[in-house]
Amino acid sequence: MAGLKKTIIRGGLETLYFSGLYQAMRPLVGGLGAILTLHHVRPARPDAFQPNRLLEVTPDFFERLLKRLRRARLDLISLDEMHARLIAGKFRRRFVCITFDDGYKDFKEHAYSLLKKYEAPFTLYIPTSFPDRIGELWWVGLEAAIAKSNRIGLVINGKDQFFDCATVKEKRQLYDEVYRYLRSMKDEEELRRIVRDLCACQGIDVLSFARELCMSWEEIAELAGDPLCTIGAHTVNHLMLRKIASDATVRAEMEMSRAVLEAALGRRPEHLAYPVGDPTSAGPREFRIAAELGFKTAATTRPGVIFKVHRDHLTALPRISVNGEFQRQRYLKVLMSGAGTAFWNGFRRVNAA
Numbered sequence: 001m002a003g004l005k006k007t008i009i010r011g012g013l014e015t016l017y018f019s020g021l022y023q024a025m026r027p028l029v030g031g032l033g034a035i036l037t038l039h040h041v042r043p044a045r046p047d048a049f050q051p052n053r054l055l056e057v058t059p060d061f062f063e064r065l066l067k068r069l070r071r072a073r074l075d076l077i078s079l080d081e082m083h084a085r086l087i088a089g090k091f092r093r094r095f096v097c098i099t100f101d102d103g104y105k106d107f108k109e110h111a112y113s114l115l116k117k118y119e120a121p122f123t124l125y126i127p128t129s130f131p132d133r134i135g136e137l138w139w140v141g142l143e144a145a146i147a148k149s150n151r152i153g154l155v156i157n158g159k160d161q162f163f164d165c166a167t168v169k170e171k172r173q174l175y176d177e178v179y180r181y182l183r184s185m186k187d188e189e190e191l192r193r194i195v196r197d198l199c200a201c202q203g204i205d206v207l208s209f210a211r212e213l214c215m216s217w218e219e220i221a222e223l224a225g226d227p228l229c230t231i232g233a234h235t236v237n238h239l240m241l242r243k244i245a246s247d248a249t250v251r252a253e254m255e256m257s258r259a260v261l262e263a264a265l266g267r268r269p270e271h272l273a274y275p276v277g278d279p280t281s282a283g284p285r286e287f288r289i290a291a292e293l294g295f296k297t298a299a300t301t302r303p304g305v306i307f308k309v310h311r312d313h314l315t316a317l318p319r320i321s322v323n324g325e326f327q328r329q330r331y332l333k334v335l336m337s338g339a340g341t342a343f344w345n346g347f348r349r350v351n352a353a
């Protein structure tokens with residue numbers, strides 16, 4: 001994320017917090033509860049170049065969050081329970097659901113024991129190609145390639161282009177630019193090819209990250225046996241679905257991942273999260289297909305809290321990202337009050353376009 005944008009978001013959150021405005025807004029914008037999104041939970045690393053740091057929080061931060069949620073007057077519930085409450089219209093207490101995307105190993109090392117300690121239900125959204133060890137964590141590959149070299153070459157629009165990235169500043173800038181360029185591409189095949197080639201030039205196997213960072217099927221199965229755990233689908237190949245031309249492929253990505261998880265774990269997943277999950281990755285077609293496939297809920301990464309009207313948009317649910325760039329409990333207080341995301345969404349409650 002660009003520095004300026006970060007500063008503005010942080011400034012906005014600080015203003016909402018210190019002005020107390022977020023508390024005043026709560027009855028208006030707070031909704032019924034929130035679904036939180038996390039990725040990695042692991043100790044901070046010293047490296048100066050960590051463009052994906054927004055995807056991780058420290059175990060200490062995570063424990064403070066759980067402690068605070070437990071003290072608050074709200075229920076920590078599973079997605080099934082949230083779904084049941086939405087359908088029944090039972091909203092006596094605010095709720096929070098905790099979800100983790102991608103199934104990283106550090107979940108087991110650092111987050112799981114804390115969730116048990118605080119008896120907090122959680123959902124793991126698993127892209128099945130990750131434990132199958134054929135998934136490409138391309139954003140990690142891009143980081144590794146830029147971290148490793150002083151100069152990289154990319155084939156862009158059929159032309160070789162070279163970029164210096166010797167200093168941390170250059171690396172950060174280059175990562176941001178290449179990331180933005182890749183994300184803006186209409187075709188994810190091309191994105192994957194560029195990162196695969198880039199990694200190959202640096203002697204990096206882009207498939208090594210799934211092995212290194214993601215849980216194995218055995219590890220997932222062990223967690224799946226815990227009543228606190230819900231396993232959710234996160235497609236097979238972790239593609240930005242909205243960019244896929246064929247409806248049948250989108251459907252297959254969702255359906256196949258559910259079938260593979262059911263075969264591996266003995267239980268059919270009833271909840272889905274769209275990979276990446278922002279409006280460029282999941283839109284009305286994806287919301288419709290997920291509903292047609294019978295998923296009880298499907299979660300985006302569009303920021304927001306849950307309102308009564310989401311009962312009619314169960315496959316387009318917003319979430320609140322627990323972002324490693326904003327590891328302050330007060331930022332989360334503001335976000336979960338609904339005040340931060342209300343501004344973001346221009347006070348629209350449902351954003352399903």
Ligand SMILES: [Zn+2]
Pocket residue numbers: 101102234238274275276
């Ligand atoms: Zn994901």
